[in-house]
Amino acid sequence: MNEPYQAGSTLVTIERHILDQQKKFPGASGEFTRLLYDMALAGKIIAHATTRAGLAGVLGSTNLQNSYGETQKNLDIFADQTIFRMNDHTNRLCAMASEEHEELLDIPPRFGTGKYVLLYDPLDGSSNVDVNVSVGTIFAIHRKTTDGERGTLEDVLQPGRNLVAAGYMTYGPSTMMVYTTGQGVHGFTLDPGIGEFLLTHPDISIPEPPKYYSANHGQEKYWTHGVRRYLHWLQGIDGEGHTPLSHRYIGSMVADFHRNLLEGGVFFYPGDMRQPDKPYGKMRLMFEAQALAFIVEQAGGYASDGVSNILDIQPHNLHQRVPLFLGNRATVEIAEQFIEQHDRDWTAAYLAYRNQQQIPV
Numbered sequence: 001m002n003e004p005y006q007a008g009s010t011l012v013t014i015e016r017h018i019l020d021q022q023k024k025f026p027g028a029s030g031e032f033t034r035l036l037y038d039m040a041l042a043g044k045i046i047a048h049a050t051t052r053a054g055l056a057g058v059l060g061s062t063n064l065q066n067s068y069g070e071t072q073k074n075l076d077i078f079a080d081q082t083i084f085r086m087n088d089h090t091n092r093l094c095a096m097a098s099e100e101h102e103e104l105l106d107i108p109p110r111f112g113t114g115k116y117v118l119l120y121d122p123l124d125g126s127s128n129v130d131v132n133v134s135v136g137t138i139f140a141i142h143r144k145t146t147d148g149e150r151g152t153l154e155d156v157l158q159p160g161r162n163l164v165a166a167g168y169m170t171y172g173p174s175t176m177m178v179y180t181t182g183q184g185v186h187g188f189t190l191d192p193g194i195g196e197f198l199l200t201h202p203d204i205s206i207p208e209p210p211k212y213y214s215a216n217h218g219q220e221k222y223w224t225h226g227v228r229r230y231l232h233w234l235q236g237i238d239g240e241g242h243t244p245l246s247h248r249y250i251g252s253m254v255a256d257f258h259r260n261l262l263e264g265g266v267f268f269y270p271g272d273m274r275q276p277d278k279p280y281g282k283m284r285l286m287f288e289a290q291a292l293a294f295i296v297e298q299a300g301g302y303a304s305d306g307v308s309n310i311l312d313i314q315p316h317n318l319h320q321r322v323p324l325f326l327g328n329r330a331t332v333e334i335a336e337q338f339i340e341q342h343d344r345d346w347t348a349a350y351l352a353y354r355n356q357q358q359i360p361v
């Protein structure tokens with residue numbers, strides 16, 4: 001960890017860091033640099049609203065539902081609008097997509113377009129806001145692949161392997177922003193007194209051995225045999241009887257992931273057979289899983305849907321879901337092994353879902 005205000009440590013703002021990273025891409029126009037900086041600015045605005053949430057009348061729910069049938073929180077909408085309005089007029093994006101909107105978000109016709117696509121989960125873990133528990137924002141950036149001026153679904157539905165950048169903000173005791181452009185993972189902490197994100201966690205790599213597992217195992221009765229065996233392995237019951245990992249579950253994936261990234265661990269939200277025609281889990285491939293998979297891989301870890309690498313999945317639907325196992329590489333690979341050994345039926349049902357062109361959500 002770098003403590004920016006300690007003598008002998010480096011004092012680097014996120015702006016300077018992003019500019020320094022840009023130098024590693026000869027010929028870069030700087031558009032991308034400014035896009036990342038705008039995400040940092042959006043993060044500051046959302047942090048300001050979340051830290052004042054109990055006072056500023058932004059707690060509570062709307063009577064609206066998002067595309068998943070989930071009730072939207074006031075802060076979901078605020079965060080969603082903040083990110084959209086920060087980026088709709090900059091000429092850097094050809095389209096956006098948000099967890100809170102069923103369709104692709106076009107750049108308004110009065111503004112010009114650019115060569116990137118932005119995907120985001122404006123507020124992750126939003127059910128935690130009303131009880132003052134950490135939440136976050138997740139974002140991912142793809143490069144436009146089609147020729148026209150405006151972005152299309154094809155530009156968005158790219159495998160995570162093609163991402164040019166991904167990051168998240170976590171609004172906890174401190175606000176942090178963590179991002180990667182494929183050149184390592186770097187973490188910044190917001191000093192609210194000066195309004196700047198300062199480099200506190202350069203070149204993050206997920207430590208070994210892992211300490212924690214994070215899963216909602218209140219749902220265990222719905223899990224497949226392989227996933228239950230995996231849980232028991234993490235607890236040191238099944239297998240060679242290693243020291244148990246400790247359990248931590250916040251229920252905001254960004255915050256759970258952040259802890260595991262810094263301390264070592266695995267987050268998982270498996271698929272199940274509750275409804276055999278819906279063998280997937282809860283997490284969204286485009287708004288949650290791809291970004292964190294890219295980040296964890298850059299930090300030396302691994303993300304899987306229980307069968308193979310999240311980053312290699314060809315998406316077919318903006319809102320498709322994936323089972324997710326995310327964390328230290330070897331620990332995630334063991335989940336794949338348990339599933340391969342014990343969950344033949346589930347795997348067949350899930351792969352049929354993953355491979356179909358018209359994916360229901």
Ligand code: AHG
Pocket residue numbers: 070099121123124125126127216251252253254282
């Ligand atoms: P979101 O608030 O963006 O809808 O995401 C909620 C997600 C994720 O953040 C969290 O890890 C998970 O839902 C919690 O689900 P359970 O309540 O089923 O544990």
Ligand code: MN
Pocket residue numbers: 121123124125288
């Ligand atoms: Mn989310």
Ligand code: MN
Pocket residue numbers: 076099121122123124125126
């Ligand atoms: Mn959300």
